[in-house]
Amino acid sequence: MKSMETNRSLEDIREKQAELEAFKDMDREAVEYIGKEFHDSVSLETLEKMRGLPSEFKSHEELAEAYARETGKPAPEGLEGFSKGVEIPAQVCSEHRQTINESILHERLHQASDPNGNARLGSHLSEGTTQAFTEKMQAGISYGNFYPGETQTAKKLMKETGDSAVEKLFFQNDTQELKAALATDAQHDAQLEQFKKLHRSA
Numbered sequence: 001m002k003s004m005e006t007n008r009s010l011e012d013i014r015e016k017q018a019e020l021e022a023f024k025d026m027d028r029e030a031v032e033y034i035g036k037e038f039h040d041s042v043s044l045e046t047l048e049k050m051r052g053l054p055s056e057f058k059s060h061e062e063l064a065e066a067y068a069r070e071t072g073k074p075a076p077e078g079l080e081g082f083s084k085g086v087e088i089p090a091q092v093c094s095e096h097r098q099t100i101n102e103s104i105l106h107e108r109l110h111q112a113s114d115p116n117g118n119a120r121l122g123s124h125l126s127e128g129t130t131q132a133f134t135e136k137m138q139a140g141i142s143y144g145n146f147y148p149g150e151t152q153t154a155k156k157l158m159k160e161t162g163d164s165a166v167e168k169l170f171f172q173n174d175t176q177e178l179k180a181a182l183a184t185d186a187q188h189d190a191q192l193e194q195f196k197k198l199h200r201s202a
Helices: 002-037 044-051 060-071 098-113 116-120 121-139 148-161 163-172 176-181 184-202
Strands: 056-058 092-093
Touching: 002 056, 002 098, 044 098, 056 060, 056 163, 060 092, 092 184, 098 121, 098 176, 116 121, 116 163, 148 163, 148 176, 148 184, 163 176
Parallel strands: 056 092
Antiparallel strands: none
């Protein structure tokens, strides 16, 4: 009996190790895919930093604890991952196999983004833009339906200004193309504010 239990526990350990290796492969592939998909916007320096900082995979409970430690706030309900640029490894929940690749892409895109560009977008539109780019990398599909309202608002902005303009703001904090698309500096600032409010009023 004891021998069967030992064999079973060894089998469980091997399964978990194999699963973790698969997640690590997904993580490496995500960084390379971002570099390929957004090669005009993401710098080689940023990609190198991301390659040297593999994501960490945690249970819901471990993820919530890590979030509270890093932010000093309780984890929001349904948290699937979080990141702080390239200061720490991206933290990803390992409990949902159907959405883990999407969560990895989402958090890795956060890492690839420019903090000042994100500040210009505001937290709602930043999340929506991150998710819109995630879905673009998944042929327009979302398995987790993350940030639906924010993503819809970001897609409206991209439709109005073009993907490239939003990419340059998100990844490089370069507003030139966005300003040109929105006609004048004054209009740019007002319209970007309007897009930020769009989600909150929806």
